[in-house]
Amino acid sequence: MRLVIAGVIVLGMLYVAGRTLVGPLVPALAATVHVIDPDFTVLSASVGQHGAMQTVAFRADLAGPLELAGRTLYPLGWNTAQPQGWFQIDLSLGGLLQYSALLLIIVLGWPARKAREFALRLALCLPLAALLVFIAAPSTVIAELWKLLGDQFAPGEVSGWLVWSRFLMGGGGLAIAGILAAGVIVVAQRRQATHRAGFA
Numbered sequence: 001m002r003l004v005i006a007g008v009i010v011l012g013m014l015y016v017a018g019r020t021l022v023g024p025l026v027p028a029l030a031a032t033v034h035v036i037d038p039d040f041t042v043l044s045a046s047v048g049q050h051g052a053m054q055t056v057a058f059r060a061d062l063a064g065p066l067e068l069a070g071r072t073l074y075p076l077g078w079n080t081a082q083p084q085g086w087f088q089i090d091l092s093l094g095g096l097l098q099y100s101a102l103l104l105i106i107v108l109g110w111p112a113r114k115a116r117e118f119a120l121r122l123a124l125c126l127p128l129a130a131l132l133v134f135i136a137a138p139s140t141v142i143a144e145l146w147k148l149l150g151d152q153f154a155p156g157e158v159s160g161w162l163v164w165s166r167f168l169m170g171g172g173g174l175a176i177a178g179i180l181a182a183g184v185i186v187v188a189q190r191r192q193a194t195h196r197a198g199f200a
Helices: 002-036 093-109 115-153 160-199
Strands: 040-050 053-062 066-068 071-073 087-092
Touching: 002 040, 002 053, 002 093, 002 115, 040 115, 053 093, 053 115, 066 115, 071 115, 087 093, 087 115, 093 115, 093 160, 115 160
Parallel strands: none
Antiparallel strands: 040 053, 053 087, 066 071
């Protein structure tokens, strides 16, 4: 029952305030794409609305000429022979936050002995929730960019980024969130036990 209540609270909070929470992270998410895969650069990124769905939209391009399947690919607008434009990847805000949501639900819903332990869990949980967003968003953007290029210029080739992205979407991201949640609970319990022993 505690987990159900925590789920209602967390999902309600993210539904209402998800855009506000993710918005400040968007510039750093865009920069992270180029850091972990220098072949791409993000031209712009923003939280917006796509129909009834809230999304984070990334407009990206190649950072420079790229060799792929025996061909040299150039960024859009690289020269007069290249059309102007960009590749756009739209990520669902709900999908982007699902791993963080599970982390919060488990950490907040699991029984705590003292308010101090609960507060420590929350303090440990918040940076990990942000970390899960940074694991999901840049890797998904990079995977989708490679898929766009691969489908057009190297059919049949599968990038490692696409495998990782599909692992996250297929349940791996939720498993990582669950493991992190268990770690937070254990650390908080041990710190609380140490604190009690110090006053014994």
